[in-house]
Amino acid sequence: MKMTIERQDDIARIRRSWARVAAGGDVVARLFYIRLFEISPQTRAMFGTGMSDQARKLMQTLNWIVDHVDQPAALAPEARALAVRHVSYGVRPDQYPAVGQALIDTLSASLGDDFNEKDAAAWGRVYGTLSALMIAAAYPDEAQ
Template sequence: MTPDQVKLVQVAPISEQAAVIFYDRLFEVAPAVKAMFPSDMAEQRKKLIATLAVVVNGLSNLSSVLPAASALAKRHVNYGAKPAHYPVVGGALLWTLEKGLGEAWTPDVAAAWTTAYGTLSGYMIAEAYSGAQAAE
């Protein structure tokens, strides 16, 4: 990511309402993943917001968030997450941000978030799965 992309991602506010919208969208486009989540999503939404805040704030020093991203990716394997879920989650996240940011969702902001998610999800997939599993 370029320094300008990092700045664009860091200025995008993430609210608790965004977490609701995100999970609603995720379950709409990938209903099968809903079984991986608790029935009471309140705590899960808080975890999402906290995780996004850590990642967004750590983008200027990516190596500072990689250990936590690796651990998170490995935990997700235990929940049943597969490499194929990452693009679906990314799509739901980008859709949520586009809806939430409205006119502030510019092509540059979209590109920055796409790059940020692609970088992090690629790392997480590599950390959590062997080469054969990552191709699934």
């Protein structure tokens, strides 16, 4: 599966909104996991009690994705490798939508009125592209 994120408006919205929220660091990551566990309680069992390292990793990964969102040749192999690693953690294809929703909800809660429907749609398109690529890499028999 080829990865393309071509909408310049989406890339600009992703970068603009992430720049405003990323300064929150671990707090934003913790909000993300709180929301993920609300949406998909079964995912909580995948994580230990110490979430600090996980919060840091999430922020590093999101920072890297945002930095490379306009570079599919760099982003695609990293996304595939990330997906394959997540199989060993017990992540299933049906859990990807909850992660996307938790991400968008976290951005919305963190940015308030500075995060609008067009921003949410841009994040949804980019996350949808990435998650489809990741599912295809990690679960080739289940990819749509």
